[in-house]
Amino acid sequence: MAVQMLEVHDLHVFRGATHVLKGISLDVREGEMAALIGANGAGKSTTLQTLSGLLRPRSGTAVFRGTSGPVDLTRAAPERIVGEGLVQSPEGRQIFQSLSVAENLAMGAYLRTDRNEVRRTLERVHDLFPILKERASAAGGTLSGGEQMMLAIGRALLAQPRLLLLDEPSLGLAPQMIERIFDVIATLKQQGTTILLVEQNAAMALDIADRAYVLENGVITLSGTGPELAGNDRVRRAYLGMAQ
Amino acid sequence: MSQYVFQQIINGLALGSLYALVAIGFSMIYGIVRLINFAHGDLVMIGAFTTLALVGYGVPWPLILMFVLLVGALAGMTIEATVFRPMRGAQQVTGFIATLAVSIVIQNTGLMILSGQPRNFLFPAFMRQRVQIGTVSASLTDLTIIGLTVVLIALLLVIVYRTRLGTAMRATADNLAAARLMGIAVNRTILTAFAIGSALAAAAGLLWGGKFGQIDPLLGFAPGLKAFIACVIGGVGSIGGAMLGGYLLGLAEVLFVGLLPPQFAGYRDVFVFTLLIVILLLKPSGLFVRHVEERA
Ligand SMILES: Nc1ncnc2c1ncn2[C@@H]1O[C@H](COP(=O)(O)OP(=O)(O)OP(=O)(O)O)[C@@H](O)[C@H]1O
Ligand SMILES: [Mg+2]
Numbered sequence: 001m002a003v004q005m006l007e008v009h010d011l012h013v014f015r016g017a018t019h020v021l022k023g024i025s026l027d028v029r030e031g032e033m034a035a036l037i038g039a040n041g042a043g044k045s046t047t048l049q050t051l052s053g054l055l056r057p058r059s060g061t062a063v064f065r066g067t068s069g070p071v072d073l074t075r076a077a078p079e080r081i082v083g084e085g086l087v088q089s090p091e092g093r094q095i096f097q098s099l100s101v102a103e104n105l106a107m108g109a110y111l112r113t114d115r116n117e118v119r120r121t122l123e124r125v126h127d128l129f130p131i132l133k134e135r136a137s138a139a140g141g142t143l144s145g146g147e148q149m150m151l152a153i154g155r156a157l158l159a160q161p162r163l164l165l166l167d168e169p170s171l172g173l174a175p176q177m178i179e180r181i182f183d184v185i186a187t188l189k190q191q192g193t194t195i196l197l198v199e200q201n202a203a204m205a206l207d208i209a210d211r212a213y214v215l216e217n218g219v220i221t222l223s224g225t226g227p228e229l230a231g232n233d234r235v236r237r238a239y240l241g242m243a244q
Numbered sequence: 245m246s247q248y249v250f251q252q253i254i255n256g257l258a259l260g261s262l263y264a265l266v267a268i269g270f271s272m273i274y275g276i277v278r279l280i281n282f283a284h285g286d287l288v289m290i291g292a293f294t295t296l297a298l299v300g301y302g303v304p305w306p307l308i309l310m311f312v313l314l315v316g317a318l319a320g321m322t323i324e325a326t327v328f329r330p331m332r333g334a335q336q337v338t339g340f341i342a343t344l345a346v347s348i349v350i351q352n353t354g355l356m357i358l359s360g361q362p363r364n365f366l367f368p369a370f371m372r373q374r375v376q377i378g379t380v381s382a383s384l385t386d387l388t389i390i391g392l393t394v395v396l397i398a399l400l401l402v403i404v405y406r407t408r409l410g411t412a413m414r415a416t417a418d419n420l421a422a423a424r425l426m427g428i429a430v431n432r433t434i435l436t437a438f439a440i441g442s443a444l445a446a447a448a449g450l451l452w453g454g455k456f457g458q459i460d461p462l463l464g465f466a467p468g469l470k471a472f473i474a475c476v477i478g479g480v481g482s483i484g485g486a487m488l489g490g491y492l493l494g495l496a497e498v499l500f501v502g503l504l505p506p507q508f509a510g511y512r513d514v515f516v517f518t519l520l521i522v523i524l525l526l527k528p529s530g531l532f533v534r535h536v537e538e539r540a
Binding site: 052078079095106 | 412414415425426427
């Protein structure tokens, strides 16, 4: 049986008075790419923010198999979670606008102490996205939307993720750029990074994911392999824009 | 250049240095927690009285400076950890009121312990001599204020722009949630910003006493207000803007008084605030902030 990288059970999360996640359970296995799809406001970003320790659940469990053993994500501080290898590239990119591209990437490696290894990761990121090397001293805020997305992914990679959470990497990008980003995501997976991908662009997500979950109004209503869900009538109608 | 004009410029630069030292910390704190910290000026008072006490014990001046920086840093960190941190995430107005409350508590504690009686504050006698530079001369006190401020600001810029901790501080100020997602312990970077900003304000207190010769527990009000104005002039949240705003304000104040007929001297704040209003009308985001267009 595959090793579980992430196990979430019956997670309830409130935002203010709103009950946003109503008992979701999911798991991500080592080496796979899992996808979480759903409409606007379903609670996808809330899920990822909870896993990163930015939001605390009312109840339920979330355990991540970190570098030094199991990590209780419902209690651990965000910096501990990152240090254990669970790294998120947040929705809307959220790069540091006033910091240079190089400084943005350095902040990704904030918790790492081995300079040689960091340099190696940086070279790998520069190979994936040469533009980040060319524009190393430009302020993050002056990059185009696509370049900012590359920077956001590059920054996350510098944290050396064992499990990479990607929140809508296709958001606001031109089709060509989306393809490029998804190519990179596929490459990362091949190189052994475990990925949990959140997308509204369900067609692309189901195309590259091993398994996927459908989140509706804070409840997981469907799960299965990518092809299974892509063939499911309900998914085809609601998320893939196909007539029955 | 005539001695008179030279004297006015040195005087303005010295006053501007004091404003800049206070304004930089004010701006750093606003930049990182979006808090208009009205207690910031009271760190100047704490620095001044710490100096006075240490002088009384005969501590050598270089050590006094170190100590004042340390006391300022500790006081700033204490205020942030005990009052502001628990209010993080509350509405902005809540924080604003809290800073006013802290200011009043500090001032009244000062009044209780020290009484409102102003105390004489003396730099060593040699500091009061004048230095001849060609055909003109300047007071050693003013030159010391200017020189020490340059050193402190240079040190600050190195920390903020050349160290890992400084970069993390700027990252936290830029995007707090993203900073947390990078594993930056933001409470620590925020604490650092308070420590550095408050240390600079306390150092300004040491110099303030030396320049004006008298200190009292309420002295923090003026530098606090002027620092706020300097920040608004320069662009709130920008370190460079606060620095330049401080110098501009100091020079403007002195030049208004020095170059206008004597009967206007008592009204210098009228000119200062008129200047402020004009600047705000012409350039609401501040003089020294290039507005960076943000992409969605
Ligand atoms: N900061 C917040 N405070 C209160 N409620 C929030 C906040 N952020 C989101 N919500 C609410 O939580 C619910 C889930 O939001 P969430 O951002 O997790 O959805 P999502 O699935 O990521 O949507 P999208 O596809 O638009 O990104 C929504 O009803 C939203 O209105
Ligand atoms: Mg979202």
